[in-house]
Amino acid sequence: MNKRIQILSFLFLGLSQIVFSQIKEEKLILDKKREPEVKKIEKKKTSVETIKNYPPEEKSANPVTYDITNVPAVSDFKTSTIQGQDISPNFNTDYQNNYVRFGMGNFGKILGDAHISTVLESKMEVGADVHYLSTTGLKKEYDWNSNQSNATIGAFLNNYGEKGKLNLEANYGLQDYNYYGIYALQPTSDTDLKQKTNRFTINGNYDFYSNEILNDVRLQTSFLSDHFSANENQGAITVNLSKHRLFAGNDFKMNTDLGVKLETLKTDFALLNQNKSSFFNAALLPEISFYKGESYLKIGANINFLNSRNESLILPQDKKSEIIWSPNVEVLFAPQDEFRFYAGVDGGLKLNSYAELLTENPFLVSDIELRPTNTKYHLYIGLKGDIDENLKYDFSAGYSKINDMQFFQANSIFDDVYTLNRSAYNFANTYSTIYDNGNLSEVKGSLQFFPLQNLDLSAELLFQKYQLDNLDEVFNKPLLQATLGAKYSMLNEKLNFGFKGIFVSDRTTNSFEISPNNISVPTAYVSTENRNKKVGGYADLNLSAEYKINKNFSIFALGNNLLNVNYQTFNGYKVIGAQITGGVKISF
Incomplete structure (x- = not known):
């Protein structure tokens, strides 16, 4: 480990000498004003154009100028459970909308990425996104299969009309992997551990330029199935109504808003206890807000009318209807951009779906109990600001009272038969959901620093402390999480560097x-x-680099998990060690 750290230190030292020798020769010039709010830096799938300073003037407190600004189209690959963290090497805003990217690396990694779009005569934009990533897994760590692949295919449509903006998108996602995290038994190399999920989503949004009564309408749908015949259908429609500037003076205004949301979730499992659940929730979110310059006071509520049904082979059908209320109040005092004090209390109901939980833990057995999580109240206070457009920060502390907080609990084998001829999920290698009521204390912080126009530094910190009513231990939740990021371009943006470091404290789990x-x-x-x-x-430390040879051709390299440690995301599930991926990108 000491040798790894020394080698990594020399790499960083060499890179820092190159970077900062050029920094000395550059002037501190920021040619565009950044938003005064602190926003988390993250990769985004840019299948949709974003409009700078959107929505139009009717939806803004101050007159603004509208420009359509493209955002770099980069891969949206999530952290693979066996590969560490991928970061995109392309972070500049000078790019061509259509591109194809291909790369290969050790551990049999194959990366494919493409974005294609065009504008029709009717000023309607149509396009498609394709992403693919696969690895052969940890063949030296496990005798059985640990390979996996994921792919997404999406199509989108954008239309900017006279009264509003329409966006439609359809996506298909395939996750093909194995339940390879076996620690208590020793199966043979040909053991079938396969799991596969298919998810199809359709989302639509129509945003009206004016706030006269009808603000926007949103539609979200999701359809999921897996290798073990689980099925889940989820849908939601939200209508936001508003009447702004009811009273307005030179520096004062009053707005009223009402959100109406209808959502449904139905999940059927075919394994083991065959849990089945269905939920229908109607939510009302009234709000009145008062603005004085940049300061404001918002007073509202979150009212949910929930109908739920749960049943399984071992439990009779349980039907329940309830009304759940939580406050939604926030005050912000902004004497200047550098210092903005805020505080508030909010809460709400969240439907936990199988599809969403799989994104956090893909090793769930295909038979879990689903319950909505109800945040009765969440008190918070914080300070944020923008100092000279070079430094953004946001620090806050919060305390919540939550019912049915969801955690992941490890499963044992599901029978005691003395044999290794078992199903893929029956090796003490899967997880289920478990719920408890309790309190959550948290401290959050984010920081972004722009010392140069072409240098972007970021840091985030999250501290979470749980106090539960029944469980003695908090399973699979770290006390501390932190990320460090850096993006730097040189040679007139022909050469781009990226860095991302992920730091997570230890966790407690059950095992068998x-x-x-x-x-x-x-x-x-x-x-x-x-x-x-x-x-x-x-x-987990990650580096990336991209060199643009000409307008249409560039090469890139990715380095993931550079400390080369096979750490575990969940007990038994080791990740791939140091990975080097190289490839080409063609833009047109």
Whole structure:
């Protein structure tokens, strides 16, 4: 480990000498004003054009100038469960909308990425996004398969009409992987551990330029199935009504808003206990707000009318209807851009879906209990600001009372039969959901620093402390998470560098020891649970570089998990070590 750290230190030292020798020769010039609000830096799939200073003047407190600004089209690959963190090497705003990208690396990594769009005579934009990523897994760590691949294919439509903007998009996502995290048994190399999910989403949004009564309408749908015949349908429609500037003076105005949301969720599992659930929620979000310059006071509520039904093979059908209310109040005092004090209380109801939970933990068994999480109240206070358009910051502390907080609990084997001829999920290698009521204390901070026009530094910190009513341990939730990021361009933006570091403290989980009940003549397995297993924390460092040879051709390189540590995301699930990926990008 010391040698790895020394080698990495020399790499950073060499890179820093190149970077900062050029910084000395550059002037501190920022040619565009950045937004005064702190925003998290993240990769975004840019299948939709963004409009700078959108919405138009009727939706802004101050007159503005409208320009359509393209955002770089970059891959939206999420962190693979066995590969560490991918970061995009392209972060500048000078790009061509249509491109194809292809790369290969160790561990059999194959990366494919494309974005194509065109504007029709009717000023309607249509296009498509395609993303693919696969690896062969950890063949030296596991005798059985740990390979995986994921792909997304999407199509979109944008239309800017006389009264508003329309956006429609349809996406298909495929995740093909294995339940490879086996720690308590030793199956053979040909054991079938396959899991696969298919998800199809359709989203639509129509945003009216004017705030006269009808503000915007949004539609969201999701359809998911998996290798074990689970099915889930989810849909939501939201209508935002508003009447702004009811009273307005030189530096004062009053707005009223009402959000109306209808959402439904239906999930059916075909394995084990065959849990089935359905939810219908109607939500009202009234709000009245008062603005004085940059300061404001918002007073509102979140009212939910929830109907739910749950049943399984071992539990009778349980139907329930309830009204859930939570406050929504926020005050911001902004004497100047550098210092903005804010405080408030909010809350609300969140429907936990199988599809969304899989994005956080893809190793769930295909039979889990789903409950909505109700944040009764969340108190918070914070300070944010923008100092000379060079430094943005946002620091806050909060305290919440939450019912049915969701956690991931490890499963043992589902039978005691003494055999390794088992289903993919029956090796003590999957997780289920578990819920508890309690309190959450948190401290959050984010920082962005722009010392130069072509240098962007960022940092984020999240501290979370749970106090639960029934569970003695908080499973699979780290106490501390932090990220560091940097983006730098040189040689007139022909050469771009990126860095992202992810730091996570250790976590507690439950685990199982599986042993024969009789050593001499075993006939069954005996399972012993440990509810205080520690999963170590980790540091994951990633570098990227891209060199633009000409207008239409560039080459790139990615370095992931450069400390080369096979840390675990969940107990048993080690990630791939150091990865180097190289490729080409063609723009047109």
